[in-house]
Amino acid sequence: MSSFGFGLMTAAVLAIATVGFTMQFAVTNVLNLAYGSVMINSAFVAYYFNKHGMNAWITLIFGVILGAVVSWALNKFVFTPFQRRNLAPITVVIVALGVDLIGTFGLQAIVGGGYVSFSVSSGREFHILGMFLSGMQLIILAICAVVLTLVHWLLKYTRLGKAMRATSANPNLARNSGVKTQRVISTTWLISGALCGLAGTIFAMNTGVFEATSAQLYIVMLLAAMFLGGPGEPYGAMFGALTIGLATEISAAYISPQYKEVVAFVVLLGMLTFRPYGIFGSEKTN
Amino acid sequence: MSVELSQAGQVLTATNLSAGYDGRAIVQGVNVEATPGNVVSIVGPNGSGKSTLLKSLVGVVPVLDGTVAIGTRDITNFAPEKVATLGVGYVPQIDDVFPPLTVKENLEIGGFLLPRHDVASRIEAVLEFFPRLKEMMTRKAGKLSGGERKMLAMGRVLMLAPSVLVLDEPTANLAPMVATQLLEEYIRGFADHGSTVLLVEQRAKAALRISDWTCVLGGGRVVLAGAPKDLEQDPVFVESFLGGGAARR
Numbered sequence A: 001m002s003s004f005g006f007g008l009m010t011a012a013v014l015a016i017a018t019v020g021f022t023m024q025f026a027v028t029n030v031l032n033l034a035y036g037s038v039m040i041n042s043a044f045v046a047y048y049f050n051k052h053g054m055n056a057w058i059t060l061i062f063g064v065i066l067g068a069v070v071s072w073a074l075n076k077f078v079f080t081p082f083q084r085r086n087l088a089p090i091t092v093v094i095v096a097l098g099v100d101l102i103g104t105f106g107l108q109a110i111v112g113g114g115y116v117s118f119s120v121s122s123g124r125e126f127h128i129l130g131m132f133l134s135g136m137q138l139i140i141l142a143i144c145a146v147v148l149t150l151v152h153w154l155l156k157y158t159r160l161g162k163a164m165r166a167t168s169a170n171p172n173l174a175r176n177s178g179v180k181t182q183r184v185i186s187t188t189w190l191i192s193g194a195l196c197g198l199a200g201t202i203f204a205m206n207t208g209v210f211e212a213t214s215a216q217l218y219i220v221m222l223l224a225a226m227f228l229g230g231p232g233e234p235y236g237a238m239f240g241a242l243t244i245g246l247a248t249e250i251s252a253a254y255i256s257p258q259y260k261e262v263v264a265f266v267v268l269l270g271m272l273t274f275r276p277y278g279i280f281g282s283e284k285t286n
Numbered sequence B: 001m002s003v004e005l006s007q008a009g010q011v012l013t014a015t016n017l018s019a020g021y022d023g024r025a026i027v028q029g030v031n032v033e034a035t036p037g038n039v040v041s042i043v044g045p046n047g048s049g050k051s052t053l054l055k056s057l058v059g060v061v062p063v064l065d066g067t068v069a070i071g072t073r074d075i076t077n078f079a080p081e082k083v084a085t086l087g088v089g090y091v092p093q094i095d096d097v098f099p100p101l102t103v104k105e106n107l108e109i110g111g112f113l114l115p116r117h118d119v120a121s122r123i124e125a126v127l128e129f130f131p132r133l134k135e136m137m138t139r140k141a142g143k144l145s146g147g148e149r150k151m152l153a154m155g156r157v158l159m160l161a162p163s164v165l166v167l168d169e170p171t172a173n174l175a176p177m178v179a180t181q182l183l184e185e186y187i188r189g190f191a192d193h194g195s196t197v198l199l200v201e202q203r204a205k206a207a208l209r210i211s212d213w214t215c216v217l218g219g220g221r222v223v224l225a226g227a228p229k230d231l232e233q234d235p236v237f238v239e240s241f242l243g244g245g246a247a248r249r
């Protein structure tokens, strides 16, 4: 049952991360393989403030801001210029991979190779539905619930959210309707980047100890969760994250925690083979 | 009608227009003028550049030479979102709705440029025009039938009460009766209402019936143009579009 609790925590963090990741893919057409490195860089910025005495929960704000700004800048100065040149889509994927390596090892060069951890009280233990969850874990779950609700509200009820979905579904028609899709795309990078920064920071808090390369394999979890729910489907992403989170942690209890990403990867391969559009996705998605 | 669906038109002019993809001209040296109160139709065989011509007018395909103007204003190579602000409503031949969005959301995006508080009343006006859409407001556009989908596509552009309607084969895949109704009631109706209508239509006969002027496109050029009653007398036109072997009804 404790692995179920771990799984729930992993799923919560993964849900926030995957929603941002899939949003980037759906609206801006970039499969941003540098997502993991932006996550861990955000975590280190938050950690820096925490190390200098700021309350860990307040440092989340800095993680969020860094994630948003870096992602926006990546789009503006790296991905968009490459997309404009009308190269094969794979080019942008390879560029993103390069950015990921630079982001991760650049960070390592700055902060060094050692493990660090947030100083944050984990609070008292709560016994809920057969699981033992710390106060810290409950806060993370609450953040996740709030953020996912906000994303739902954004996509479903706001003008911006509808413009984002329209841009994702049919960019030319969105423009013919007067939607400034370039602006929508920039805003999407800000929002999804904020989710990325938030996910990175709570990922680091939840893991306990982390280092510059800690999120290097996280992209496998993201891809697995995204494909499980259907690429570009935010609600699918939530479902995918829950499944992958639970599957990896429960299997970790039985096999070995080292194989978490392998389990995720096996799920991903299975999805690509049997349901490439995900459980909720349809061929129309892209 | 309590609320005007479309507005009195503006003149849409293409002068010596060349346009195409990757710098290669598909449409070459085309002159077309669509005026308020009139339906101007463009007919021609598959691949003759009809869609490319319309796309270049609304900013989706780059203009390589010549000009596009609304009234006296040069709008050559304006971005599509800019063209939309000038009262031009464009319904593409394919990909004419947002499939994952509901009917209501499609209409809302159609009214994206409207002041927020006008959107609901505009939707009401459009629904009065296409009552069948009323029952399917919460259905995803991707799940509509061909005819319902075309109504939604038209409804989307009507949200902004356009003064110029640019329609690319609005009757494709529609049952003959629905197609006739769409052309003779709705589309002709917009023009009679004072709007400018530029229409691409595969069914030459049906196009002539509602048009004031018709251009025949072949190989990206205007090969023939005239009033319907004159074209009906033109042996070449009759041979290739109204009766002959390769003709489409």
Ligand SMILES: Nc1ncnc2c1ncn2[C@@H]1O[C@H](COP(=O)(O)OP(=O)(O)OP(=O)(O)O)[C@@H](O)[C@H]1O
Binding pocket: B021, B026, B044, B045, B046, B047, B048, B049, B050, B051, B052, B053, B093
């Ligand atoms: N995106 C594109 N890139 C390159 N060439 C294109 C593109 N779209 C169309 N073409 C080419 O341009 C030519 C004209 O196509 P267009 O769609 O304008 O024809 P059309 O008259 O609308 O045909 P239809 O009656 O089948 O709709 C065709 O040869 C087509 O292959």
Ligand SMILES: [Mg+2]
Binding pocket: B050, B051, B052, B093, B168
């Ligand atoms: Mg066409």
